[in-house]
Amino acid sequence: MCLGLLLALGCGRAPAGGPARGPAVVTFPGSVLGAEGQVLRRQLARFAALRPDIRVVQRPTPDAADQRHQLYVQWLNAGASDPDILQLDVVWTPEFAAAGWILDLDRFHPATDAFFRATVTANQWHGRLYAVPWFVDVGMLYWRTDLMSAPPATFADLARVASHAQAEQGLRYGLVWQGARYEGLVTVFSEYLGGYGGRILDGGTVTVSSPAGVRALTAMRDEIYRDGIVPQSALTWHEEESRFAFQNGEAAFMRNWPYAYALMEDTAASRVAGRYAVATMPAAPGGRPTAALGGAQLAINARSDHPDAAWAVVEYLTRPEQMLERARGVGQFPTRPALYAEPALARALAIPPAQARAIIEHAVPRPVTPVYTQLSEILQIDLHRALTRQQEPAAALAHAAREMQALLDRVGLGEGGPGAGR
Amino acid sequence: MRAGEGAERREARLAWRLVAPALATILLIALFPLLWTVWESVHLHDLRMPWLGRPFIGAANYLEAFRDARFWGALGHTLLFTGVTVTLELGLGCVLALAMNRAFLGRAVVRAAVLIPWAIPTVVSALLWRFIFEGQTGIANTLLVEAGLVRDPPVWFIHSDLAWVPVVLADVWKTTPFVALLLLAGLQNIDASLYEAARIDGASAWRQFRYVTLPLLKPAILVALIFRTLDAFRVFDLIYVMTGGGPGTSTEPIALYTFNSLLQNLRFGYGSALSVIVFAITFALALGYIRFLGAGLTETRA
Numbered sequence: 104m105c106l107g108l109l110l111a112l113g114c115g116r117a118p119a120g121g122p123a124r125g126p127a128v129v130t131f132p133g134s135v136l137g138a139e140g141q142v143l144r145r146q147l148a149r150f151a152a153l154r155p156d157i158r159v160v161q162r163p164t165p166d167a168a169d170q171r172h173q174l175y176v177q178w179l180n181a182g183a184s185d186p187d188i189l190q191l192d193v194v195w196t197p198e199f200a201a202a203g204w205i206l207d208l209d210r211f212h213p214a215t216d217a218f219f220r221a222t223v224t225a226n227q228w229h230g231r232l233y234a235v236p237w238f239v240d241v242g243m244l245y246w247r248t249d250l251m252s253a254p255p256a257t258f259a260d261l262a263r264v265a266s267h268a269q270a271e272q273g274l275r276y277g278l279v280w281q282g283a284r285y286e287g288l289v290t291v292f293s294e295y296l297g298g299y300g301g302r303i304l305d306g307g308t309v310t311v312s313s314p315a316g317v318r319a320l321t322a323m324r325d326e327i328y329r330d331g332i333v334p335q336s337a338l339t340w341h342e343e344e345s346r347f348a349f350q351n352g353e354a355a356f357m358r359n360w361p362y363a364y365a366l367m368e369d370t371a372a373s374r375v376a377g378r379y380a381v382a383t384m385p386a387a388p389g390g391r392p393t394a395a396l397g398g399a400q401l402a403i404n405a406r407s408d409h410p411d412a413a414w415a416v417v418e419y420l421t422r423p424e425q426m427l428e429r430a431r432g433v434g435q436f437p438t439r440p441a442l443y444a445e446p447a448l449a450r451a452l453a454i455p456p457a458q459a460r461a462i463i464e465h466a467v468p469r470p471v472t473p474v475y476t477q478l479s480e481i482l483q484i485d486l487h488r489a490l491t492r493q494q495e496p497a498a499a500l501a502h503a504a505r506e507m508q509a510l511l512d513r514v515g516l517g518e519g520g521p522g523a524g525r
Numbered sequence: 526m527r528a529g530e531g532a533e534r535r536e537a538r539l540a541w542r543l544v545a546p547a548l549a550t551i552l553l554i555a556l557f558p559l560l561w562t563v564w565e566s567v568h569l570h571d572l573r574m575p576w577l578g579r580p581f582i583g584a585a586n587y588l589e590a591f592r593d594a595r596f597w598g599a600l601g602h603t604l605l606f607t608g609v610t611v612t613l614e615l616g617l618g619c620v621l622a623l624a625m626n627r628a629f630l631g632r633a634v635v636r637a638a639v640l641i642p643w644a645i646p647t648v649v650s651a652l653l654w655r656f657i658f659e660g661q662t663g664i665a666n667t668l669l670v671e672a673g674l675v676r677d678p679p680v681w682f683i684h685s686d687l688a689w690v691p692v693v694l695a696d697v698w699k700t701t702p703f704v705a706l707l708l709l710a711g712l713q714n715i716d717a718s719l720y721e722a723a724r725i726d727g728a729s730a731w732r733q734f735r736y737v738t739l740p741l742l743k744p745a746i747l748v749a750l751i752f753r754t755l756d757a758f759r760v761f762d763l764i765y766v767m768t769g770g771g772p773g774t775s776t777e778p779i780a781l782y783t784f785n786s787l788l789q790n791l792r793f794g795y796g797s798a799l800s801v802i803v804f805a806i807t808f809a810l811a812l813g814y815i816r817f818l819g820a821g822l823t824e825t826r827a
Contacts, residue, residue: 169789176791180572202575284771335680336660338772473574477790488773491683514574 240397277332297393618704685775711745
């Protein structure tokens with residue numbers, strides 16, 4: 104902290120007119136709305152009592168991920184030292200790290216072993232940690248406990264049970280997922296892909312058009328047009344439309360994020376309260392059950408005037424007891440596996456922690472590359488083309504792979520490329 | 526004489542001084558951004574990949590655009606959308622204008638009521654139309670099934686062709702009133718005695734329309750055509766809200782692709798090149814209209 108103060112004085116950027124030895128001012132843009140904003144305000148108030156030498160100023164930013172991303176990029180590109188702390192989506196860390204916008208956090212010797220392995224991997228670039236996992240989000244299979252006794256282990260099982268529920272119980276849909284052309288579609292696909300034993304990227308080589316990839320995409324398409332378990336409308340759906348279908352009791356299965364769990368326990372709105380549980384997505388022989396990894400991380404602006412003060416805030420917010428409070432207040436999953444044995448977490452979360460942990464253990468980060476969002480955009484379009492039957496899965500994936508590889512090669516991240524040039 | 530010339534020069538100088546603020550404003554808000562965009566378009570400027578630097582790359586962005594299938598697709602969609610909607614809107618607008626030009630009870634109310642779709646913000650009407658066509662059990666599908674027109678209703682927004690139907694409907698619904706009003710103003714400028722003379726000469730209703738109304742309506746049609754073509758060519762909000770350009774990129778217009786490159790992907794160089802191309806095309810369209818139809822415009826005025 105002394106160092107932080109020294110830095111502040113040395114750079115001569117202490118607030119004009121203020122006393123020379125005032126508290127280090129650290130800015131933190133983040134959600135200031137609703138329950139999430141309340142929890143954060145409480146935590147920062149406690150931090151202020153603990154560390155009177157640091158003053159944290161909250162900055163309201165848009166909640167929509169792409170808007171927040173755009174804002175960050177504009178700030179950081181302009182070389183702004185403010186904000187000091189950044190809340191990042193899991194797929195942004197490599198992008199910001201490669202651009203040199205955020206600090207390599209290894210200098211602070213974070214205890215990375217205390218976090219889920221996948222969340223650490225997703226936040227590393229060239230083997231160094233650039234952001235601390237704050238809370239974790241995973242894609243999961245919601246299944247109806249009144250229609251079956253156990254969740255399906257394979258995609259074939261799922262299709263059979265779903266068709267049966269449609270035929271026998273008169274359910275409108277067998278399975279619902281997010282099929283609109285947006286990032287959500289890529290997360291769903293990445294779970295099918297893992298389930299069939301494929302991956303999007305292998306180092307600098309695009310592998311999405313492998314036989315496993317084609318099988319995974321064909322399986323998704325067959326669920327719609329051959330088996331009739333996924334409605335065609337799902338190709339325009341985001342998370343909420345699928346939740347509405349499932350909570351109205353119209354579907355036997357739903358692929359969604361943890362947020363839906365607590366919402367569907369509300370008996371006033373939900374017809375399935377108390378009649379569902381969660382599991383990992385199924386897998387095919389030769390693949391392994393896969394959960395797409397999402398969530399938020401905290402990083403520090405590389406131009407920050409007070410990196411040590413900023414680290415103190417990040418370290419405080421990612422402590423076990425703060426994570427438990429976030430779980431209690433907003434139902435977010437801690438990134439520390441040790442917490443899942445705590446009775447306090449069982450009281451805080453709607454989902455039984457053991458179930459949640461079992462799914463998180465299957466979490467796989469989306470490709471960890473600085474150009475992830477650009478790759479994802481290419482993939483979204485071709486996935487959607489195949490699912491809306493404008494193209495065959497193999498042709499669509501081959502096209503996507505060509506474009507993705509060309510992009511990687513162009514920016515020097517392709518196989519045998521010189522890395523990010525840094 | 527000399528004193529008079531001096532006064533004239535002084536007056537000319539004063540005139541320049543007086544228009545200077547207006548000229549400066551135009552330079553600042555119209556010309557400067559345009560030139561800046563052109564400058565950006567010949568550089569590699571990717572906000573998200575600062576390690577690539579910001580080198581001058583000449584026409585590389587333009588060449589990339591010309592080799593980019595998504596660009597050509599978007600251009601094709603834009604032309605299709607423009608051609609279909611402008612034709613429909615002019616045709617329907619003409620019929621509406623002729624109807625409203627008749628004297629009938631409650632004409633003022635009808636004229637005001639017709640403007641309501643035009644007054645609704647585009648995003649709101651886009652949301653309304655999306656809602657009508659959404660899913661397999663949307664309002665449109667329910668009506669179609671009840672009318673016995675289809676048995677298995679489609680999910681409109683997942684078909685690359687059918688997705689255009691709600692989009693075009695929404696635009697025609699919203700913009701026809703505007704065209705109708707422009708044409709109505711033109712109709713009211715036509716001297717009633719011309720029709721009287723035509724009737725005395727024994728001209729049928731069709732011949733009256735063909736040889737009196739249409740030629741005299743030409744200026745109004747030209748104005749409507751320019752406005753609508755340029756607007757349709759830059760279509761963005763309607764499609765952004767209704768289909769997001771999907772399924773795949775089947776309904777993506779050039780403005781949406783440009784927005785996507787520039788503001789979503791933050792590829793300032795490439796996005797600027799696309800913007801310059803859009804500018805060049807709209808500029809050429811406007812010039813073309815004035816050249817080919819403007820001749821008629823000045824004739825009728827003369």
